[in-house]
Amino acid sequence: MTDPACVDLPVHVRDRDIFHDIEGRVFVVLGYIQPSDRILSFLKYMPDSSGEWQSGDIKYKRIFWGSVSSTIEGMNVLPSDYIVEDSHFGTDLLEPPRDIVAKYFSPEIRLREILDIGPSDQLEELVKRGADTLHDALDIPYDRIGVAGSILWKGHSLERSDVNMNIYGFDSSWTLHNNYDSLMEGRMDARLRELADWRHAIDRVHARVPILKSEDLQNLFTRRKALCLDDVCIGITPILLPDEIPIQYGGESYSMISTTPVSITMDIHGDEFGIFHPAIYDAQSSSLDILNDNSVSRIMVYDGAFGGLLRTGDRVEVTGTLQRVTSQDGTPPFYQVMVGTKSGAGKEYIRLLG
Numbered sequence: 001m002t003d004p005a006c007v008d009l010p011v012h013v014r015d016r017d018i019f020h021d022i023e024g025r026v027f028v029v030l031g032y033i034q035p036s037d038r039i040l041s042f043l044k045y046m047p048d049s050s051g052e053w054q055s056g057d058i059k060y061k062r063i064f065w066g067s068v069s070s071t072i073e074g075m076n077v078l079p080s081d082y083i084v085e086d087s088h089f090g091t092d093l094l095e096p097p098r099d100i101v102a103k104y105f106s107p108e109i110r111l112r113e114i115l116d117i118g119p120s121d122q123l124e125e126l127v128k129r130g131a132d133t134l135h136d137a138l139d140i141p142y143d144r145i146g147v148a149g150s151i152l153w154k155g156h157s158l159e160r161s162d163v164n165m166n167i168y169g170f171d172s173s174w175t176l177h178n179n180y181d182s183l184m185e186g187r188m189d190a191r192l193r194e195l196a197d198w199r200h201a202i203d204r205v206h207a208r209v210p211i212l213k214s215e216d217l218q219n220l221f222t223r224r225k226a227l228c229l230d231d232v233c234i235g236i237t238p239i240l241l242p243d244e245i246p247i248q249y250g251g252e253s254y255s256m257i258s259t260t261p262v263s264i265t266m267d268i269h270g271d272e273f274g275i276f277h278p279a280i281y282d283a284q285s286s287s288l289d290i291l292n293d294n295s296v297s298r299i300m301v302y303d304g305a306f307g308g309l310l311r312t313g314d315r316v317e318v319t320g321t322l323q324r325v326t327s328q329d330g331t332p333p334f335y336q337v338m339v340g341t342k343s344g345a346g347k348e349y350i351r352l353l354g
Helices: 068-076 107-117 122-138 170-178 180-184 195-208 214-221
Strands: 018-021 026-029 041-047 053-055 058-062 083-086 091-094 101-105 145-147 163-168 190-192 227-229 232-239 252-256 262-273 279-285 298-301 315-327 334-339 349-353
Touching (some): 041 068, 068 091, 107 145, 107 163, 122 145, 122 227, 122 232, 180 190, 262 334
Parallel strands (some): 163 232, 298 334
Antiparallel strands (some): 018 026, 026 041, 041 058, 053 058, 190 227, 252 315
């Protein structure tokens, strides 16, 4: 049977889109800063007869578990031509060439399939109810909502899979972010995810970033928002449309100032793109000796555990990779700290101060 969500590879891929390569491996697009000839992504599943996920007659083994280390593990099992030295980011990254894409899936079309034909299981039923809630409570158009994760490519497991969705566009994303409380109005089956519901996620982050105290993570996670229906929590990720992205691939290049993470105290001055991936915050540090008395003016977050949580006016301690940003339009270079690099795995984090 033809899968209506399987579409031609678009010119502009988007964060969290999913594709299969010619060997049936399953990749997830990573972020909105994307080259034109390749797809910056991570390997999430690969065909394996012992796998616990299944789509059709094929079983899959999960490779990615939400950490930089599992991203690196995925890189190690792939062909060498999938890995490139990226001139924008200044490091080697997983960027499969576009011509290896065998299937590309549309999250919006998959949602429309569930809405039009009807859910085929309990997880798809939650997707439908989640989309209806966003539409009815916040007047978000259905075509600005999509299905993410294994439900998108029909590889989900009723026992193991989460329910994940996307919301598209700058305005719709901020409408949701600023109005989560409105989702509860008149709905006995809906609630917001509480801190206790984040316990497992907090424990996982603490395990991979042990230097960060549990209470620091709790302070951050009290700001994380999610909709729960019948006590099943749905992750809804804000996604920028291609014409909304603030940084074009190749418009900047990043070079490391130090090979080890540095800790910097910074004040957040702007969070306009802080809920997207990568999260970007306009911020300011004091003058730093390592930068010859220059300061750091931007935070870029690729580690999803720390994205979307900072607000204008916050003071934070950021431990990450210090980088010089060179713009191709001739504007003066500046400095940023990146959280979520391969070289800093297990050592990079953000902590709220005060």
